[in-house]
Amino acid sequence: MKRLVILGGGESGVGTAILGKKKGYDIFVSDKGKIAKKYKEVLLNNKIEFEENNHTESKILNADVVMKSPGIPDKVDLIQKLKKNSISVISEIEFAAQFTDATIVGITGSNGKTTTTLLTYHILKNANFNVGVAGNIGDSFAQQVAEQDFDNYVLELSSFQLDGIQDFAPHIAVITNITPDHLDRYEYDFNNYIASKFRITKNQKTTDYLIYDADDEAINNWLKKNKTKAKLIPFSIERELEFGAFIRKNNIIININKDIFNMPLSTLTIKGKHNTKNAMAATMTAQLLKARRQVIKESLEDFEGAEHRLEQVAKVKGVEYINDSKATNINATFYALECMDKTTVWIVGGVDKGNDYNDLLPLVREKVKAIVCLGVDNEKIKNTFGNVVDIIVETVGAEEAVKVSHKLAERGETVLLSPACASFDLFKNYEDRGIQFKNAVKNL
Template structure:
């Protein structure tokens, strides 16, 4: 019996444990932190051995295969020891994909991947049996065990791609690549870029790579490191023969001389970045033979993703917007770009080596006040202090929202778009977004 050791007892870890057990592995789950009660119950109920708040090395270094949670960096001592013993380490998507024959759509990118994955799933589910997994919802492994859909849309992070070996999506999507998570890539942007492109490393010319042709990072990398896949670019500015482009207010998608046209006038989601997300999702849907009418209707009735430019409430003619999912500068760029009223901007958190320069034009033009919400706001204060009349710092969401309420006037927006990770004051970006929404509702 092969021994499968799982590091991390979260959603992907427990899903992998269940699938591993069913496939005949001797499974052991080990988490250095505390395993949540709901996951402990699942492990106990399924008689899977586990430990938390410790890693017992003798029980780990005898593994045939290790599945490592994407949150654990390679530089951890235990991971080094596993590598040294020659034990293979894989991510959940690598492990799980071995046990399904489904068509896989893999979506990665620095921003837009959640919206694109959710939108793609929303279109496909109208006509196909399809699961949504990866960084979203129930784990990929658990869905294979419980449903085994014919198709999967997977939102995949660079950390998950770092530990793939044979994983090969039929359709890969790269939404964009901007500097993010560089702390995990020796502060070398090229390492992070290479990590994203692993999504196409096993693809052949029967597979497809859908990508943003307006993104110079992507196009330059493709020039210097060609892939085997059939390329289907999308663009807002160029005319594209094979792929998608914007012609006046219509998205035109051509695949093997078969063209469909989608008007953008009634898209449910606003902003240029969402036209791109719609292009990527529609290209996938067109490849999988979804009817044109279905694609169009789905784009028009899609509700968007929680914590991503989510309109919360209007109070005294001020619109409160939750964009807590903006954990990097590029995401906040899109948020500020889409503001069409004077904006009170709530920003801050754990800075991942951010460069705020690209935000300057928007801050000068649209932002009337800045509220810094973080443990350490010095960089923000120094960067933006001279650009706005009002800049205030706080460490409490409830206080940030009260200040915003005081300084906003009828017709303004109050935007939470932190451009930073959330772990200094919050459990995660969802917790941050929910606290914002609660504070707004309590005004």
């Protein structure tokens, strides 16, 4: 009996444990912290051995294979020891993929991957595909492979999940864009992070597809220097392409399988340049899987978008409140500010992942009248924008940030929460930050 050790008792860990048990592995789950009640109940009900608040090395180093949660960096001692002992350390995605024959769409990128994943899933579901959505969102991929019988999966994949793959190969891979993010996990070298994203295509065959942003410098540079067997399918909003997706006269034009797909930009429910790109990627994916054109169009017209991503919360006294808590890096916030067409009070701050705020200066100069800081350390924000914005206020909670913004914003203006930072200094995660923001707005 093969021994499967799982590090991390969260969504991916517990899902892997359920699948591993079904496939006859001897299983041990180990979490350095506390395991949440709902996950502990699943482990107990399934009679799976586990420990919390500790890693017992003797019970871990005897593994045949280790699945580690994406939150654990490769550089921690325990992972290094496993690798020295030649024990394979993989991600949930790698483990689960070997037990399904389903067609897999894998979507990665620094920004836009959640929206693209949800939109692709929305189209396929409307087209009556038997499809599951997993990866970075929803129920764990492994648990769905164990308990469901889906013919297709749409997976949102982070670079950390891709770091743990060996043989995983999606039939269709999508790279939405690559901008500096999580550099603290990649020796502060952008090239390491780029290489990590491109692992999505490393095992693809000539019958597979790689859909990518042809306007993205990092992606283009990688493709010039490296080879993939997959068929390349580009999208662009900056120039017309002979093959792929582009814009002509305010219409999305897609030319991939001899029949031209054409749709007015104005009919898309999700707005902004980045969402046009997300829609292109999702549409081409659905076309490659032979979804009906009419269904694709209708789905693009009624898609509601991801929670915590440019989500319209409410209008209070003529002021629009927008929750973009999922913007945990500079590029995501760049998109959000770019979409603002009214004078904006911008709530920003949190745990900085090595941010360079200078890219935002032109947008802030043009659109932002006041900055409300929502983080423990705001020095960098104050230093960057102090000369550009007259009002910068520091707050230490969502409720206070909303109250201050409410005082500063006037009728016809917008309050935008788009933090450009991680949330762990004041919140459990970006969802918690977004929910607290929305509750504070509702209590105004």
